[in-house]
Amino acid sequence: MIDCPEAVRRMWAYLDHALARGATEEFETHLDACQRCCGELEFSRHLKELAATSGAESVPDPLRRRIEMLLGGGGTGTDPGTPHD
Numbered sequence: 001m002i003d004c005p006e007a008v009r010r011m012w013a014y015l016d017h018a019l020a021r022g023a024t025e026e027f028e029t030h031l032d033a034c035q036r037c038c039g040e041l042e043f044s045r046h047l048k049e050l051a052a053t054s055g056a057e058s059v060p061d062p063l064r065r066r067i068e069m070l071l072g073g074g075g076t077g078t079d080p081g082t083p084h085d
Protein backbone atom coordinates (compact mmCIF):
# COMPACT_ATOMS: atom_id res chain seq x y z
CA MET A 1 0.00 0.00 0.00
CA ILE A 2 1.13 3.56 -0.59
CA ASP A 3 2.06 5.64 2.44
CA CYS A 4 0.66 8.98 3.58
CA PRO A 5 3.20 11.24 1.80
CA GLU A 6 2.60 9.34 -1.41
CA ALA A 7 -1.16 9.65 -0.94
CA VAL A 8 -0.82 13.40 -0.46
CA ARG A 9 1.29 13.66 -3.58
CA ARG A 10 -1.44 11.88 -5.51
CA MET A 11 -4.24 13.81 -3.89
CA TRP A 12 -3.84 16.81 -6.14
CA ALA A 13 -3.75 14.76 -9.30
CA TYR A 14 -6.75 12.83 -7.98
CA LEU A 15 -8.69 16.05 -7.52
CA ASP A 16 -7.75 16.99 -11.08
CA HIS A 17 -8.84 13.56 -12.30
CA ALA A 18 -5.33 13.18 -13.65
CA LEU A 19 -4.43 9.86 -12.00
CA ALA A 20 -4.18 6.62 -13.89
CA ARG A 21 -6.73 4.02 -12.84
CA GLY A 22 -4.25 1.91 -10.89
CA ALA A 23 -2.94 4.93 -9.05
CA THR A 24 -6.49 6.02 -8.27
CA GLU A 25 -7.30 2.61 -6.82
CA GLU A 26 -4.19 2.66 -4.64
CA PHE A 27 -5.07 6.14 -3.48
CA GLU A 28 -8.65 5.20 -2.61
CA THR A 29 -7.49 2.05 -0.86
CA HIS A 30 -5.22 4.19 1.27
CA LEU A 31 -8.07 6.56 2.09
CA ASP A 32 -10.22 3.67 3.22
CA ALA A 33 -7.57 2.69 5.73
CA CYS A 34 -6.34 6.14 6.72
CA GLN A 35 -8.69 8.53 8.47
CA ARG A 36 -6.03 11.16 8.45
CA CYS A 37 -5.71 11.40 4.69
CA CYS A 38 -9.45 11.12 4.33
CA GLY A 39 -9.79 14.33 6.31
CA GLU A 40 -7.06 15.91 4.25
CA LEU A 41 -8.88 15.03 1.07
CA GLU A 42 -12.01 16.84 2.22
CA PHE A 43 -9.86 19.76 3.23
CA SER A 44 -8.05 19.80 -0.09
CA ARG A 45 -11.27 19.52 -2.00
CA HIS A 46 -12.56 22.52 -0.14
CA LEU A 47 -9.36 24.44 -0.83
CA LYS A 48 -9.60 23.63 -4.47
CA GLU A 49 -13.16 24.92 -4.64
CA LEU A 50 -12.08 28.08 -2.92
CA ALA A 51 -9.21 28.47 -5.37
CA ALA A 52 -11.55 27.89 -8.29
CA THR A 53 -14.06 30.47 -7.15
CA SER A 54 -11.34 33.01 -6.52
CA GLY A 55 -9.93 32.52 -10.01
CA ALA A 56 -6.69 30.79 -9.08
CA GLU A 57 -5.64 27.95 -11.31
CA SER A 58 -4.45 25.71 -8.53
CA VAL A 59 -3.96 25.56 -4.80
CA PRO A 60 -1.23 28.00 -3.78
CA ASP A 61 2.13 26.37 -3.23
CA PRO A 62 2.54 27.34 0.43
CA LEU A 63 -0.77 25.70 1.33
CA ARG A 64 0.07 22.63 -0.63
CA ARG A 65 3.45 22.38 1.03
CA ARG A 66 1.87 22.79 4.44
CA ILE A 67 -0.46 19.87 3.88
CA GLU A 68 2.41 17.74 2.67
CA MET A 69 4.35 18.67 5.79
CA LEU A 70 1.41 17.84 8.02
CA LEU A 71 1.22 14.37 6.61
CA GLY A 72 4.80 13.61 5.75
CA GLY A 73 6.95 15.79 7.98
CA GLY A 74 6.42 14.93 11.63
CA GLY A 75 5.61 11.30 11.27
CA THR A 76 8.24 9.80 13.55
CA GLY A 77 6.94 7.34 16.08
CA THR A 78 3.35 7.29 14.89
CA ASP A 79 1.62 4.08 14.08
CA PRO A 80 0.18 4.33 10.56
CA GLY A 81 -2.25 1.54 11.30
CA THR A 82 -3.97 3.43 14.13
CA PRO A 83 -6.34 6.18 13.05
CA HIS A 84 -6.43 9.16 15.35
CA ASP A 85 -9.58 10.96 16.21
Ligand SMILES: [Zn+2]
Pocket residue numbers: 003004007030034036037038
Ligand atom coordinates in the same frame (compact mmCIF):
# COMPACT_ATOMS: atom_id res chain seq x y z
ZN1 LIG B 1 -2.71 8.42 5.05
